[in-house]
Amino acid sequence: MNHFLRTLAASTVLVAAPSAFSQTTVKDAWVRGTVAQQQASGAFMQITSAQGGKLVSASSPVAGVSEVHEMAMEGTTMRMRPVPALELSAGRAVELKPGGYHLMLMDLKRELKAGDTVPLTLVIEGKDGKRETLEVKAPVRALGAPEPPKH
Numbered sequence: 001m002n003h004f005l006r007t008l009a010a011s012t013v014l015v016a017a018p019s020a021f022s023q024t025t026v027k028d029a030w031v032r033g034t035v036a037q038q039q040a041s042g043a044f045m046q047i048t049s050a051q052g053g054k055l056v057s058a059s060s061p062v063a064g065v066s067e068v069h070e071m072a073m074e075g076t077t078m079r080m081r082p083v084p085a086l087e088l089s090a091g092r093a094v095e096l097k098p099g100g101y102h103l104m105l106m107d108l109k110r111e112l113k114a115g116d117t118v119p120l121t122l123v124i125e126g127k128d129g130k131r132e133t134l135e136v137k138a139p140v141r142a143l144g145a146p147e148p149p150k151h
Contacts, residue, residue, distance in 0.1 A: 024049045024088070024124045029138035031105070032098075034112045041112055042069075043103035043120060043138055044096045052090035053126040060120050064107030071099050080104075088124065114142035 029045035047055060058066040067082040078099075086101055088094050096102045103120065112118065120136040 023051050023126060023132055024053070024122075024134060026122065026134060026136050029120070029136050031112060031118045031138045031140045033114050033116075033140050033143040034108065035143060036111050038111070039108050040104060040106045041108065042098065043105055043118065044098065045136070045138070046093045046095050047086075047088060047122070047124075048091065048093045049088035049124060049126070050091060051126055051128075052088055053124050053132075054085040054087050055094075055122060056085045056125045056131070057123040058103045058120060060105055060118055062109055062112065062118050063105035064109065065105075066120075067104045067106070068101065069104040070101050085125070090127075112140045114140055116140040 025048050027046050027048075029043065031043045032041045034041050043058075043060075055068055058068060060066050068084075068086050069080050070083050071078055071080050073079075082104070083101075086094065086096075094101070105118075116139075118138045118140060120138055122134040122136060124132045124134065126132065
């Protein structure tokens with residue numbers, strides 16, 4: 001009987017484990033290309049958190065500093081500013097896009113050319129306070145290229 005209970009407990013953990021590892025998904029990620037000597041660029045994507053939470057940090061080996069930023073109108077002027085976290089409503093995609101929320105990659109270590117791939121690490125904090133780390137590979141799109149179609 002003891003062996004049966006251990007087997008049952010182990011199978012329950014295996015069934016429950018997959019849901020704990022895929023609380024957040026990212027799609028349509030991309031990074032805007034740069035020109036030589038340019039020190040900053042933006043990363044864009046759609047983030048969906050099944051349980052809700054917030055994007056609390058981002059990093060990339062191509063940038064010395066990575067921050068979540070927001071573009072917002074202040075009177076008649078568009079201003080960009082860092083935000084401490086980006087709220088993710090349960091089950092609803094949050095779009096990081098030009099002119100809105102985005103990841104700002106600053107102190108770039110190299111030029112970002114169309115066709116390159118930029119690794120990004122996102123840290124999501126769930127409503128329960130637990131943190132999830134996502135590794136994203138974002139293709140670089142040429143400077144001035146139109147936004148990619150949404151899937």
